Amino acid sequence: MKFKNEAVRDVLLFFEENIDYEEDKHGELVKRKFYIDSIIENDFFKDLYEKHDYTKKELRYTIEKLIEGKILQIHGDLNLYYEIVDISYDGLQLLSSIHDESTWNKVKSVLKESGIYSLKYIGDVALQFGTTMVPKLVDKFITTQS
Numbered sequence: 692m693k694f695k696n697e698a699v700r701d702v703l704l705f706f707e708e709n710i711d712y713e714e715d716k717h718g719e720l721v722k723r724k725f726y727i728d729s730i731i732e733n734d735f736f737k738d739l740y741e742k743h744d745y746t747k748k749e750l751r752y753t754i755e756k757l758i759e760g761k762i763l764q765i766h767g768d769l770n771l772y773y774e775i776v777d778i779s780y781d782g783l784q785l786l787s788s789i790h791d792e793s794t795w796n797k798v799k800s801v802l803k804e805s806g807i808y809s810l811k812y813i814g815d816v817a818l819q820f821g822t823t824m825v826p827k828l829v830d831k832f833i834t835t836q837s
Contacts, residue, residue, distance in 0.1 A: 696808055697743035698753040700795060703786040705735050706763070706778045724766070724774035727754055760810050785810065788817035
């Protein structure tokens, strides 16, 4: 099965938007839990399947790989029964680096040109764009403050 870059970003954006705390039956705050089937069927993805050209099966596969790569955190066992509960710290770092649409488009261009689509490579490429942008932004900030 094919690992879809667009699905990676879409999944991370979904969790960023939907992770929250809820009260349990004892009034304690607990993280909301997500089940893979309810994620795949969520309206958030309805238009994205066609727009970003991936199927529900490919989305499921991508989510499983994000769990294996420790980008998403679960309670339970991936081979049996599990609930997705959060984005990991590394997942937040990855999302932060590809959150901006223009940066994401540049990253996708590099991925396509290189033919490398691993999670690590996605993050590394996005970090390179950020690293080259920072000195320009600092210079801009300094000149506007002078």
